[in-house]
Amino acid sequence: DQQVKQNxxxxxxxxxxxxxxxxxxxxxxxxxxxWYKKYPAEGPTFLISISSIKDKNEDGRFTVFLNKxxxxxxxxxxxxxxGDSAVYFCAAYRSARQLTFGSGTQLTVLP
Amino acid sequence: GAVVSQxxxxxxxxSGTSVKIECRSLDFQxxxxxxxxxxxxxxxxxxxxxxxGSKATYEQGVEKDKFLINHASLTLSTLTVxxxxxxxxxxxxxxxxxxxxxxxxxxxxxxxxxxxT
Numbered sequence: 001d002q003q004v005k006q007n008x009x010x011x012x013x014x015x016x017x018x019x020x021x022x023x024x025x026x027x028x029x030x031x032x033x034x035w036y037k038k039y040p041a042e043g044p045t046f047l048i049s050i051s052s053i054k055d056k057n058e059d060g061r062f063t064v065f066l067n068k069x070x071x072x073x074x075x076x077x078x079x080x081x082x083g084d085s086a087v088y089f090c091a092a093y094r095s096a097r098q099l100t101f102g103s104g105t106q107l108t109v110l111p
Numbered sequence: 112g113a114v115v116s117q118x119x120x121x122x123x124x125x126s127g128t129s130v131k132i133e134c135r136s137l138d139f140q141x142x143x144x145x146x147x148x149x150x151x152x153x154x155x156x157x158x159x160x161x162x163x164g165s166k167a168t169y170e171q172g173v174e175k176d177k178f179l180i181n182h183a184s185l186t187l188s189t190l191t192v193x194x195x196x197x198x199x200x201x202x203x204x205x206x207x208x209x210x211x212x213x214x215x216x217x218x219x220x221x222x223x224x225x226x227x228t
Contacts, residue, residue: 046216099145
């Protein structure tokens, strides 16, 4: 039972444009949602999170939007840079329990 | 920021031997540590959750006698793969959650590549 889904395994974007990564979830009990960035053979790096009581959180070039009614969140990267090329995982967390990860989306930013 | 280290970063061992992987939180105390396994082009699969001073909680399908986890202090957890077999070859990643966290944030180690020959 995949509670967190990333339906797009890959995404290519031109440098300077916006990257939009999507994530859907099924468990309405999740408290927080997080985005992680991962390079090959490295551990994930935390990017940004959002509480379930908010609908938007912004940190520099990264903005996460949460639509609770649709059980959908997205990560916007503006402007995209070649160094942003990595696998992005969305994850969800429910009070004091472990993170549940999506399957990841490979973002490629083309120069 | 919070830093988590893993040692070794890669290891090759012979089938039947045991391998220990260390996970350390360098600048914070981690009451909870997690061990993940990642297969190529797949997501991170949680293996077990360990709380300092207590037994680890294993996910369904993970053999606790094969993957021994010890969380002896607030900054160190170890994963021992016992009697390793080639199918245990994988990328193992640990993460640590600070004692006080308000958003469920976990900090990940750089991972350990295990190859069993």
